[in-house]
Amino acid sequence: EVQLVQSGAEVKKPGESLKISCKGSGYSFISYWIGWVRQMPGKGLEWMGIIYPGDSESRYSPSFQGQVTLSADKSISTAYVQWSSLKASDTAMYYCATGEGDCSGGSCFWDYWGQGTLVTVSS
């Protein structure tokens, strides 16, 4: 059974750093892209970026380029997104998902999703 299990909720102060995780199991972790999606409170879904755990190639949505860093550790089947300096506007639910298809070419859908990690940034 394919599973993506995300790390637990975080409460941080503005300016702090953070790294959240997404651990895959039940499939070949290195062979499928992982995507990260933000959902701000009461709002819609937004793409942050995607990463290919096999070689850590990553691509970012223009809105998130320079704001977050995606990484992956294939030895423990885990993908990460990290912030170096959080802002209050980073308060959101963050989801990871596995991609099926030619994800580097735009022909990809996202078939398995993690349960989400709630990040709250408040002074």
Added chain:
Amino acid sequence: QSVLTQPPSVSGAPGQRVTISCTGSSSNIGAAYDVHWYQQLPGTAPKLLIYGNANRPSGVPDRFSGSKSGTSASLAITGLQAEDEADYYCQSYDSSLSAFYVFGTGTKVTVL
């Protein structure tokens, strides 16, 4: 601001048919990129509902169907049930200067 536009809400009585539109442009849906649909029940992660414009993953009831034409796509729900009350998002890829995956604005389906 999303490049895929959906109606904010649609509603219907149990058993009725509702449709959700997803309007794009020549740089996304009209550029032959596939459209996929996701259902997000309250307080849960999104779930893949339709992929490749019209295909249902295993386990998704055939009450859900998708179609695509030109620069738009649609999701239809026939025989609406109370458990279908959720947010629905279309998703594609945009090849403009800001090339990346995109979601639609989302549609809240209410079962009356």
